[in-house]
Amino acid sequence: SYELTQPPSVSVSPGQTARITCSGDALPKQYAYWYQQKPGQAPVLVIYKDSERPSGIPERFSGSSSGTTVTLTISGVQAEDEADYYCQSADSSGTPNWVFGGGTKLTVL
């Protein structure tokens, strides 16, 4: 089955750059998407198609892709960015299936 792997946690000081990775064998063929989820809230899409930013998402959020790994980068991290981040992709090799990574807790020190 299709799996996406994320580190459980990433820590960064305010103003620094946070990088969260997501690995999966199908990522060279499928786009990745990133969601931010704050405690008690629904997820919010912050990056689509590997590197595109929906309207309303701050420019400090960016995405990139290289081989089987995609990366969410948050430049100039702010306290409000502390949240869980999930990568997601769609497996269309057979019956359609939408897959999430296990999530990464971003802590702003």
Add this chain to the structure above:
Amino acid sequence: QVQLVESGGGVVQPGGSLRLSCAASGFTFSSYGMHWVRQAPGKGLEWVAFIRYDGSNKYYADSVKGRFTISRDNSKNTLYLQMNSLRAEDTAVYYCAKEAAYCGGDCFGVWGQGTLVTVSS
């Protein structure tokens, strides 16, 4: 603005049934595929089911196949999830989510606030 409001969650005994609803507003509901995604307490996100804009195709995660049924009523702008033979491991917050056109249907553009389902005796 686009809004999704889930309802129908609650406490149910193992083996029981529950039907969730998701009321949509602020967009042309009949033009978009819709999903259910769940999140067990303290755990990550798990995709549950998808239905095409016209209800012609439905897909399910293996963990719920044969027990859950997704449906929609485009005349009422409402999405449903009928959950039967519920198990303790189905305990979760259930979110409905709208596909995003700019993702080619592969991502979740808007989410509801979620409704909690607890399966316990």
